[in-house]
Amino acid sequence: MSFQVFGLPVSRGVAIGRAVLVASSRVDVAHYFIDETQVVAEIDRLRAARDAVASELGVLQRDMPAEAPPELSALLDVHLMLLHDETLTGATKHWIRDRHYNAEWALSAQLEVLARQFDEMEDEYLRERKADLEQVVERLLRAMARGAAFAGAAGPVVRESGGEDPLVLVANDVAPADMLQFKRSVFTGFITDVGGKTSHTAIVARSLDIPAVVGAREASRLIRQDDWVVIDGDAGIVVVNPSPIVLEEYRFRQRQIELERARLSRLRHTPAVTLDGERIELLVNIEQPADAIAALEAGAVGVGLFRSEFMFMSRAGELPGEDEQFEAYRAAVEAMKGLPVTIRTVDVGADKPLDRMSINELRHAHALNPAMGLRAIRWSLSEPAMFRQQLRAILRASAYGKVRLLVPMLAHLSEIKHTMEALARAKQQLYEARRPFTEIEVGAMIEVPAAALILPAFLRHFDFVSLGTNDLIQYTLAIDRADEAVAHLYDPWHPAVLQLIARTIAQARAMNKGVSVCGEMAGDTDFTELLLAMGLRSFSMHPSQIASVKQRILLADARRLAVRLETVLASDDPCASCSAAFGVVESATLSAR
Numbered sequence: 287m288s289f290q291v292f293g294l295p296v297s298r299g300v301a302i303g304r305a306v307l308v309a310s311s312r313v314d315v316a317h318y319f320i321d322e323t324q325v326v327a328e329i330d331r332l333r334a335a336r337d338a339v340a341s342e343l344g345v346l347q348r349d350m351p352a353e354a355p356p357e358l359s360a361l362l363d364v365h366l367m368l369l370h371d372e373t374l375t376g377a378t379k380h381w382i383r384d385r386h387y388n389a390e391w392a393l394s395a396q397l398e399v400l401a402r403q404f405d406e407m408e409d410e411y412l413r414e415r416k417a418d419l420e421q422v423v424e425r426l427l428r429a430m431a432r433g434a435a436f437a438g439a440a441g442p443v444v445r446e447s448g449g450e451d452p453l454v455l456v457a458n459d460v461a462p463a464d465m466l467q468f469k470r471s472v473f474t475g476f477i478t479d480v481g482g483k484t485s486h487t488a489i490v491a492r493s494l495d496i497p498a499v500v501g502a503r504e505a506s507r508l509i510r511q512d513d514w515v516v517i518d519g520d521a522g523i524v525v526v527n528p529s530p531i532v533l534e535e536y537r538f539r540q541r542q543i544e545l546e547r548a549r550l551s552r553l554r555h556t557p558a559v560t561l562d563g564e565r566i567e568l569l570v571n572i573e574q575p576a577d578a579i580a581a582l583e584a585g586a587v588g589v590g591l592f593r594s595e596f597m598f599m600s601r602a603g604e605l606p607g608e609d610e611q612f613e614a615y616r617a618a619v620e621a622m623k624g625l626p627v628t629i630r631t632v633d634v635g636a637d638k639p640l641d642r643m644s645i646n647e648l649r650h651a652h653a654l655n656p657a658m659g660l661r662a663i664r665w666s667l668s669e670p671a672m673f674r675q676q677l678r679a680i681l682r683a684s685a686y687g688k689v690r691l692l693v694p695m696l697a698h699l700s701e702i703k704h705t706m707e708a709l710a711r712a713k714q715q716l717y718e719a720r721r722p723f724t725e726i727e728v729g730a731m732i733e734v735p736a737a738a739l740i741l742p743a744f745l746r747h748f749d750f751v752s753l754g755t756n757d758l759i760q761y762t763l764a765i766d767r768a769d770e771a772v773a774h775l776y777d778p779w780h781p782a783v784l785q786l787i788a789r790t791i792a793q794a795r796a797m798n799k800g801v802s803v804c805g806e807m808a809g810d811t812d813f814t815e816l817l818l819a820m821g822l823r824s825f826s827m828h829p830s831q832i833a834s835v836k837q838r839i840l841l842a843d844a845r846r847l848a849v850r851l852e853t854v855l856a857s858d859d860p861c862a863s864c865s866a867a868f869g870v871v872e873s874a875t876l877s878a879r
């Protein structure tokens with residue numbers, strides 16, 4: 287049966303493929319294809335894991351203390367029974383043999399199939415056995431991880447699309463850090479039940495440049511393993527089991543999008559200059575040093591935002607030390623071949639949690655409003671040793687290219703003072719250790735309304751500012767950017783948001799300080815003319831967005847746009863007013879509304 291699911295469009299284009307349902311807790315399980323010659327070895331790995339878990343459970347039963355409740359032994363019996371049940375390990379082999387999934391992926395896929403069957407059971411006792419099944423699968427996955435570590439398992443084969451059906455990932459949620467590992471993955475699109483348009487999961491999906499829809503509510507419940515799915519990343523629509531006519535329509539759209547991309551890619555080496563000769567700086571946002579390659583390929587003139595926190599997230603053990611960080615920053619700086627790299631200090635918190643829980647983070651995790659809690663610079667200042675370590679690592683990278691330092695989420699002047707003291711101390715330490723570094727420009731993210739409102743006081747301390755519009759919208763409108771339930775109120779066109787952005791750009795320019803936008807608005811062509819009209823000359827976005835933004839810049843006359851800015855800002859409906867004032871026909875239809 288064909289049906290549609292509606293969500294929020296976060297990454298453009300059309301993806302068509304078979305659904306792979308993945309439980310949120312298991313998205314970090316390795317997903318890769320093996321080739322025919324590896325099938326036997328992979329099934330052996332599964333068998334070895336099953337044997338290991340069987341003996342693990344056997345030992346637990348044997349050593350059960352006499353005073354242990356009898357239910358415990360019965361529970362272990364159930365686990366052993368599930369372990370040997372043909373529907374678990376037996377059926378998992380089918381995913382390995384026929385689909386060529388690696389063993390962990392095959393096991394998770396089979397778990398999804400069985401979990402649904404349990405969910406549909408009438409009998410409550412039986413329904414609750416799903417938790418037991420999940421525990422057994424956890425044990426198997428852990429045993430395989432141990433086995434892989436001992437045996438040095440063969441590396442993943444990332445199969446090119448050759449002949450097989452393309453796959454799209456369907457999950458309730460995917461953590462931003464887990465999303466990153468799909469960079470070179472087998473999936474051609476993503477659907478999640480939760481999340482907002484500028485949640486970090488959506489941001490990473492956008493950086494992968496594959497169609498994605500988030501906030502699709504019931505998607506992971508309604509879509510079945512292996513269903514054919516069309517993801518319309520422009521409209522936020524998911525069509526499940528489309529009719530042949532609908533499918534053909536979407537395939538046609540896919541081809542059109544590819545042609546359009548090929549056409550736009552010709553602009554790669556064209557300088558971004560408006561019709562009236564204003565040179566515009568197009569920078570990229572990256573999450574890891576390897577992204578620098580895509581940045582150069584897209585024709586970016588530097589990195590406007592390196593989200594360093596991704597190096598700190600999803601690490602089972604210690605946080606990265608100074609040397610590890612330094613190597614990563616140096617790699618990014620060297621890869622950019624002399625172009626500037628703006629490294630933002632750790633911005634964890636809210637929807638970017640750390641795995642390792644220090645006392646402070648624990649407190650944070652239990653905060654009522656994590657987005658307003660101990661995050662970003664607040665966290666860094668509460669961990670002074672860690673902060674200085676990061677500052678030293680960033681400073682050391684400056685000996686290898688042009689580095690700029692960016693500080694997230696500042697709101698108080700006292701935070702600026704403490705940040706500058708930490709920086710001075712870090713420099714002193716490097717100087718004493720005779721480590722080379724150069725003087726670097728220091729900038730502040732303007733993403734809290736308080737900072738925008740007292741901008742001149744900020745500008746006295748910084749060389750440049752970068753507008754984090756994702757958070758600025760969140761904090762101005764009191765709307766959680768990651769919450770799909772209020773996503774319709776997360777409105778970048780809100781007059782209050784636009785006024786804060788316009789003021790910030792104007793004041794920074796008046797004080798001769800650099801100003802850029804590195805939030806998602808910078809890469810959204812709906813806002814290109816408006817931001818140019820406000821006087822913005824530096825945009826930072828995902829590499830894949832550069833060509834289309836550049837196209838808009840090449841057709842814009844910044845002086846003429848500026849004349850009409852006041853009308854748009856004074857309007858009750860800036861979105862409509864923007865398309866009327868700037869004559870951009872698409873603005874109204876592409877808008878966030």
Ligand code: PEP
Nearest residue numbers: 733754755756757804805
């Ligand atoms: C922002 O808030 O706009 C921003 C660029 O930072 P992040 O999305 O990482 O919070």
Ligand code: MG
Nearest residue numbers: 733754756757
């Ligand atoms: Mg931010």
